Amino acid sequence: MTGEGVLRPELTAMLADAGLVPGEVVRVVRRALEEDLALGPDVTTESTVPAGAHATGDVVPRTSGVLAGVPVAAAVFDLVGGPGTAIRMHSADGAAAEPGRAALTVAGPARSLLTAERTALNLIGRLSGVATLTRRWVAAVEGTGAAIRDTRKTTPGLRALEKYAVRCGGGRNHRMALGDTALVKDNHVAAAGGITAAVDAVRAHAPGVALEVECDTLDQVREALAAGVELVLLDNFSLDDTRAAVALARGSGARLEASGGLSLERAREVASTGVDFLAVGALTHSAPVLDLGLDLRD
Numbered sequence: 001m002t003g004e005g006v007l008r009p010e011l012t013a014m015l016a017d018a019g020l021v022p023g024e025v026v027r028v029v030r031r032a033l034e035e036d037l038a039l040g041p042d043v044t045t046e047s048t049v050p051a052g053a054h055a056t057g058d059v060v061p062r063t064s065g066v067l068a069g070v071p072v073a074a075a076v077f078d079l080v081g082g083p084g085t086a087i088r089m090h091s092a093d094g095a096a097a098e099p100g101r102a103a104l105t106v107a108g109p110a111r112s113l114l115t116a117e118r119t120a121l122n123l124i125g126r127l128s129g130v131a132t133l134t135r136r137w138v139a140a141v142e143g144t145g146a147a148i149r150d151t152r153k154t155t156p157g158l159r160a161l162e163k164y165a166v167r168c169g170g171g172r173n174h175r176m177a178l179g180d181t182a183l184v185k186d187n188h189v190a191a192a193g194g195i196t197a198a199v200d201a202v203r204a205h206a207p208g209v210a211l212e213v214e215c216d217t218l219d220q221v222r223e224a225l226a227a228g229v230e231l232v233l234l235d236n237f238s239l240d241d242t243r244a245a246v247a248l249a250r251g252s253g254a255r256l257e258a259s260g261g262l263s264l265e266r267a268r269e270v271a272s273t274g275v276d277f278l279a280v281g282a283l284t285h286s287a288p289v290l291d292l293g294l295d296l297r298d
Contacts, residue, residue: 055110058102062291068168069127076120081112127165128290134169146271149174153281236260246274
């Protein structure tokens with residue numbers, strides 16, 4: 001990196017206001033830049049671009065979607081170019097990505113802009129892809145009362161950013177890490193000796209932690225509800241069994257989350273059963289990257 005390695009204050013404040021930890025963003029960006037520069041400087045750019053050359057470039061969507069990560073891309077250019085780089089963001093995260101309309105403009109040493117280009121585009125493209133796919137799922141269930149939630153099926157090292165992108169697309173976050181919610185799954189049930197035993201064990205060990213139990217059958221739903229759990233995950237339930245589970249939970253205060261075998265085409269049908277959430281791992285593990293490019297103007 002050629003910059004000072006510290007984000008400008010206004011960019012730090014913007015990241016914090018968005019619910020991101022600026023220091024974590026810096027660590028992600030630095031790690032990505034280290035990958036690009038691990039074998040030496042940008043040999044192509046240093047060979048072809050004069051040391052004193054300056055340029056202005058626009059980060060421009062090539063396809064329609066939802067933007068996420070505009071300030072993250074700005075952070076890349078800031079960390080590489082430092083105070084000698086001017087940065088102007090034209091669109092907020094969560095706004096529409098319109099082909100040909102610049103989301104971000106950067107101006108400064110041409111070498112710095114080109115060195116930062118791929119890392120910035122990788123991050124904003126990945127995050128905008130997650131936000132775009134999330135927005136489609138949210139639109140699919142609009143009016144049903146169900147919300148779209150993500151999972152921990154995230155890219156290693158990018159969880160905070162990808163879950164931020166889910167929020168930009170209108171989705172909700174669930175389980176940022178292993179310690180904020182207990183999710184009792186089949187292996188935990190087997191280890192503990194049953195759902196009730198697993199629930200009792202969690203409550204004894206971590207009484208203040210939110211508790212969710214994954215169920216494969218209606219009998220397991222009955223047992224989880226009898227144990228007084230606050231959230232039941234319905235794993236690969238049919239529509240009929242999902243409706244039956246909703247009926248069983250009615251009046252208990254427990255909320256239900258559908259998971260497994262979900263598709264965008266069936267999302268509304270599942271949401272209309274009365275579940276509270278659809279857990280969609282695809283938001284982060286299968287979102288196509290949104291195509292954006294850096295266009296130099298001079």
